[in-house]
Amino acid sequence: MNYKTNIGLEIHVQLKTKSKMFCGCDNNAEGKEPNTVVCPICAGYPGVLPVANKQAIEWTIKTALALNCKIAKYSKFDRKHYFYPDLPKNYQISQYDLPFSNHGFLEIESGENPPAGGKKIHIRRVHLEEDAGKLLHPEGRDDSLVDLNRAGTPLMEVVTEPNITSPGEAKQFLQDLRIILRYLEVSDADMEKGHLRCDANISIRKENEKELGIPVEIKNMNSFKMVEKALVYEEKRQKELLEDKEKVERETRGWIDTKGITVSQRGKEEAPDYRYFPEPDLPPFKFSDKYIADLKNNLPELPAEREKRFIKELKINHKDAKNLVSDRLLADFYEEVIAQKADPQKAANWVLVEMLGRLNKKGLDITQNRILPTELAALIKKIESKEISGTIAKEIFEEMFESGKAVPDIIKEKGLKLLTDETSLNKIVQKIIQENFRVVCDYKKGKVAALQFLIGLVMRETKGQANPNTIKKLLEEKLR
Numbered sequence: 001m002n003y004k005t006n007i008g009l010e011i012h013v014q015l016k017t018k019s020k021m022f023c024g025c026d027n028n029a030e031g032k033e034p035n036t037v038v039c040p041i042c043a044g045y046p047g048v049l050p051v052a053n054k055q056a057i058e059w060t061i062k063t064a065l066a067l068n069c070k071i072a073k074y075s076k077f078d079r080k081h082y083f084y085p086d087l088p089k090n091y092q093i094s095q096y097d098l099p100f101s102n103h104g105f106l107e108i109e110s111g112e113n114p115p116a117g118g119k120k121i122h123i124r125r126v127h128l129e130e131d132a133g134k135l136l137h138p139e140g141r142d143d144s145l146v147d148l149n150r151a152g153t154p155l156m157e158v159v160t161e162p163n164i165t166s167p168g169e170a171k172q173f174l175q176d177l178r179i180i181l182r183y184l185e186v187s188d189a190d191m192e193k194g195h196l197r198c199d200a201n202i203s204i205r206k207e208n209e210k211e212l213g214i215p216v217e218i219k220n221m222n223s224f225k226m227v228e229k230a231l232v233y234e235e236k237r238q239k240e241l242l243e244d245k246e247k248v249e250r251e252t253r254g255w256i257d258t259k260g261i262t263v264s265q266r267g268k269e270e271a272p273d274y275r276y277f278p279e280p281d282l283p284p285f286k287f288s289d290k291y292i293a294d295l296k297n298n299l300p301e302l303p304a305e306r307e308k309r310f311i312k313e314l315k316i317n318h319k320d321a322k323n324l325v326s327d328r329l330l331a332d333f334y335e336e337v338i339a340q341k342a343d344p345q346k347a348a349n350w351v352l353v354e355m356l357g358r359l360n361k362k363g364l365d366i367t368q369n370r371i372l373p374t375e376l377a378a379l380i381k382k383i384e385s386k387e388i389s390g391t392i393a394k395e396i397f398e399e400m401f402e403s404g405k406a407v408p409d410i411i412k413e414k415g416l417k418l419l420t421d422e423t424s425l426n427k428i429v430q431k432i433i434q435e436n437f438r439v440v441c442d443y444k445k446g447k448v449a450a451l452q453f454l455i456g457l458v459m460r461e462t463k464g465q466a467n468p469n470t471i472k473k474l475l476e477e478k479l480r
């Protein structure tokens with residue numbers, strides 16, 4: 001029997017605003033002592049009044065626009081009631097029936113041969129709420145501690161429709177979403193640090209059935225890899241249940257990474273369980289067409305558009321364009337190299353293979369890169385104009401990467417210069433020809449590759465400092 005999979009994602013994004021969602025507390029509690037970034041509002045004291053963070057609302061609308069959503073002209077916050085030890089108010093301020101936005105989509109390209117133009121993953125809504133605190137379970141204690149530093153942090157929630165059809169697609173969607181969030185500069189979106197948290201619901205149905213199967217919600221996935229692994233596991237578990245004519249329970253399951261399995265946690269709550277009602281302390285919002293249009297017009301160029309522009313205008317290959325735009329700062333660096341009139345495809349190779357390769361190997365990111373874009377452009381142009389050979393270029397690059405020095409300085413310091421003196425080069429050429437009689441014969445018989453081999457020998461003899469074109473010219477003259 002063949003089965004079809006449907007996956008929907010709920011992604012919580014911690015916004016990096018200066019202050020919290022409804023109070024003036026510092027929103028950056030990273031590394032701070034527990035319960036030191038707390039005030040009566042985020043600690044949920046009775047009688048306090050929340051004031052909404054304008055920046056957080058703007059960033060939510062910006063993100064929604066980047067995800068092609070319809071922005072609501074009228075919206076409000078609601079109270080969502082539940083008891084949890086790290087939620088002192090016993091309700092969370094969230095959005096229920098009138099979220100800031102809905103009906104969007106994001107096009108993703110996933111798998112070996114993605115369809116042209118990508119696949120549209122539909123977005124149900126993007127809304128805003130506040131985060132709860134955290135429970136700490138220190139070792140050696142048999143009780144738990146509450147840290148409210150995170151309570152009241154602005155949390156944007158992106159909910160997709162269940163039209164994701166494989167675990168790989170789910171992972172791709174998350175990765176693409178993260179790139180967009182970083183382009184918009186609304187969140188660091190680091191999954192390992194909890195800036196980006198993902199719950200997934202997954203259902204399986206027989207191929208000929210129209211209705212979606214019973215969805216199971218999975219929680220506790222802290223990396224892209226975990227999301228994919230947990231979904232692969234759950235897809236298999238549900239298929240096996242259906243094969244055995246058993247029923248899939250509607251429930252919430254937690255991913256246990258160390259064991260590679262999901263386990264049942266609880267039955268799934270439904271909306272009525274939360275007794276939503278409009279937040280009486282925050283008046284509803286009205287957004288004018290102009291306000292929305294202004295935000296839309298001020299969106300930065302997004303990765304998908306940038307990728308298309310790189311392919312169309314710079315004529316670089318698809319894969320390189322995709323890799324370059326995957327990090328906004330990397331693409332910015334690349335554009336600065338190109339601005340110096342360096343060849344776009346060659347510059348892409350240097351940036352992606354040599355520079356990014358070395359950075360990755362050392363566990364560094366682009367902000368820790370020491371190479372100046374102007375210097376990389378200068379290096380590429382020197383290779384183009386045959387002033388330096390590829391071997392010398394690599395040596396200069398290596399030094400540039402380590403020290404951040406300029407090309408002319410490195411050439412001077414290392415005493416790297418090109419052998420352009422034809423008399424001394426001629427001597428080497430003569431020597432190589434004498435030592436390689438058989439190769440010379442091959443060349444005379446018309447084997448073109450033989451010449452390339454001889455050029456290589458001369459290059460090695462000159463330690464790569466000679467101009468290959470000059471060597472070729474001299475060799476041909478001698479051989480004639």
Ligand SMILES: [Zn+2]
Nearest residue numbers: 023025039042
């Ligand atoms: Zn506070």
